[in-house]
Amino acid sequence: MRARVEIDLGALRANVRALRARTDGAAYMAVVKADAYGHGMVRCAEAALQAGATWVGVATPYEALELRAAGITPERARVMCWLWTPGGPWREGIEADLDMSVSDLWALAEVTEAARATGRRARIQLKADTGLGRNGCQPADWADLVDKARAAEREGLVTVTGLWSHFACADEPGHPSIAAQLARFDEMSARAYAGGLRPEVRHMANSPAVLTLPEARFDLVRPGIAMYGLSPAPELGTPADHGLRPVMTLAAPLALVKHVPGGHGVSYGHHYVTAGPTTLGLVPLGYGDGVPRHASGAGPVLVDGKWRTVAGRIAMDQFVVDLGGETPPEGTEAVLFGPGDRGEPGAEDWARAAGTIGYEIVTRIGGRVPRVHVDAEPHGNAGPGADAAGPRD
Structure with missing residues (x-):
């Protein structure tokens, strides 16, 4: 996908x-x-x-x-x-x-x-x-x-x-x-x-x-x-403080990894310019998918076990992260947010980067990003306490 x-x-x-x-x-x-x-x-x-x-x-x-x-x-x-x-x-x-x-x-x-x-x-x-x-x-x-x-x-x-x-x-x-x-x-x-x-x-x-x-x-x-596992407000504590777990994870594979020289502009307006020779990773998600453009230059992404930050402006279909010279292969997963099990950012991290609330981050993800439901029982088969693993859709 x-x-x-x-x-x-x-x-x-x-x-x-x-x-x-x-x-x-x-x-x-x-x-x-x-x-x-x-x-x-x-x-x-x-x-x-x-x-x-x-x-x-x-x-x-x-x-x-x-x-x-x-x-x-x-x-x-x-x-x-x-x-x-x-x-x-x-x-x-x-x-x-x-x-x-x-x-x-x-x-x-x-x-x-x-x-x-x-x-x-x-x-x-x-x-x-x-x-x-x-x-x-x-x-x-x-x-x-x-x-x-x-x-x-x-x-x-x-x-x-x-x-x-x-x-x-x-x-x-x-x-x-x-x-x-x-x-x-x-x-x-x-x-x-x-x-x-x-x-x-x-x-x-x-x-x-x-x-x-x-x-x-x-x-x-x-x-x-x-x-859905998000806290209604930071003043009320984290989801974990209330025994809650974030339900949504947003991720995409890197579409391109390339070397660029120092002084290279990145994305529209060149609001980000590389400080020296580095590698850039292209994430195939943008504001057309609901990734907030207001998080340009600030949105966090987990790539190959490390937090990276959106480099330059988020475009309609894609954005770039500076990989600092590392070269993970194309197809490496870039996780924008999730429950945090792998150290990835949460929806609240994106909310802070965009100056909004977690509600908007999860709600705005558009229809062209498919939902994959996991750990789902067949309809009507599970009782109130069930949690058995089941099919994906």
Whole structure:
């Protein structure tokens, strides 16, 4: 392969079990939005279910419908999606038994209209904006949304299965917004109960909240990035501090190794010029594959047991590393990031080099880099604790 992303599903299952051990009995929603943060949505959802998850969460209804089409049936898992736009596929969502988030009266109107058309109750969850200022219903509008949702329940059009919200600063321990959001969520939940709603679950806990805020775990937790073995923030410690292992490895074989003289410019703009005679290695990955151009001149790569640094600008399809006169053969593996077993960099090292976060590093790896899933049981054969080696795909 020109390059590959290797996804260790055994590590993912182990991460799910480690996170479940922190949930105080709360149900576990495996968040697999954005193609499972770049790891492969369906395979990662399957692995999480094998490790004991009972819910799967995605952003868009189209992701949720893809999961259903792939065989994650209502009997196997609840599937929730939360990012809707006017005219969305509400009817298809009802027919697929999705749990669908509602943040405003327009969404409630559309889902109830779809329920009338299908003759089936829609499962909805009301999202409260407790302070993030993104999606969700503002406190001032909450009572109206609750009362109209309850009226729709009485009419047999919907069942409100959940109340939920999302933290703004759970990755900053001690931030005053955390306690304020929890208090507001309790207040808004109380108003929903007073209005006659009896949801199955309340939930707020994303990855950092699962790791550090036991008071936020409620009935259901929604780990995202932690499930893939990355820490939500450096302030919360390394993945190993939480018993987690990075799931993704990005690597490519050197496409060319060549000698160049001193004073030789490298890549566009000649932002790197060789200090003396040396060897250059060509890595066939670039920003067209999701390698961040902002990491030009800084991104770390393990080649032949040694850390090297991107020399000059990262181009669309390739970049160069200065091998310091060494001449590993073409085909030698260049590892951009992985779990660190061989001393390779991690996704967080690339995040620092690019001035971003680990989430973006793994999520941005593009579709022309094939995902190779390893240590994967055949679908449906493994129990919650299984970790047996299996086929690659």
